[in-house]
Amino acid sequence: EADIYQTPRYLVIGTGKKITLECSQTMGHDKMYWYQQDPGMELHLIHYSYGVNSTEKGDLSSESTVSRIRTEHFPLTLESARPSHTSQYLCASSEGQPGEQFFGPGTRLTVL
């Protein structure tokens, strides 16, 4: 079944740790996105990709980085996590222009 996956679902880490949030989709979509959402608030786009080797920053500034080496995989990395990074991170993918976006289940990150 075509889907979009995120791991881990929940992560609690200490300040200064390097982390990578994984996102994979089996829908064959060329476009992928990362959003950040604080509890009860709207989603903000932090990164997106049009395809392999393409990455762009979204409208919300983020200290995270992304890579797109394979079509189906779009990991997000924080080199040194801080409490201000505590949030939910949602990955999405779409096809076409404009395309309907489909979301993964999210990663809830807590940095102590």
Added chain:
Amino acid sequence: GIQVEQSPPDLILQEGANSTLRCNFSDSVNNLQWFHQNPWGQLINLFYIPSGTKQNGRLSATTVATERYSLLYISSSQTTDSGVYFCARINNNDMRFGAGTRLTVKP
């Protein structure tokens, strides 16, 4: 800047009641989506609706792009409809979300 405004921000209903959620957007859109975010944070796609009206069971949506608004109708609400409803307007690859409507359906 680009604005996506949702109303009402909060809505409490008795099970079985009907409701209308509104989404206003400040610029032209290529498309618009409605989502339901469940208590576990998962965003569920409800409608992908550039214009016109679509229906899916007890839910329906109408977008009037020329007047820059979209409506989501929920009929015969159930407790499982509780959660946050977001609209998002799409232009090319620029997706902007509203702040959501938090719906609570009481038994």
